Amino acid sequence: MAERYYTSMSRHVLRYYCKNPNGPARDVESWNACHAVLNRLSDSEREIVLDIHGNGETVMSAIQRLSRERRCDAKRLWDLMNFVDRSIAKEMRWT
Numbered sequence: 001m002a003e004r005y006y007t008s009m010s011r012h013v014l015r016y017y018c019k020n021p022n023g024p025a026r027d028v029e030s031w032n033a034c035h036a037v038l039n040r041l042s043d044s045e046r047e048i049v050l051d052i053h054g055n056g057e058t059v060m061s062a063i064q065r066l067s068r069e070r071r072c073d074a075k076r077l078w079d080l081m082n083f084v085d086r087s088i089a090k091e092m093r094w095t
Helices: 007-019 028-039 043-054 059-070 074-091
Strands: none
Touching: 007 028, 007 043, 007 074, 028 043, 028 074, 043 059, 043 074, 059 074
């Protein structure tokens, strides 16, 4: 399936959020949108999303690693990432 037009921007916002967990350094709107979306997730979902984007590896390799570590289906992790990407896009009014 092709990547949606907002996916790269959404993931950029997530990486920015992971680098500035205590508040925005510059881009307040993006940080606030990401913060709002992550606060709507459960603690375990939030931990997964932050782990995927916070350690500097590609999304694909992070999902493969987490799938092995947590013994869960990679499709479930991809579905979570797609949901978060879409939610950030809606929060930022990109969709």
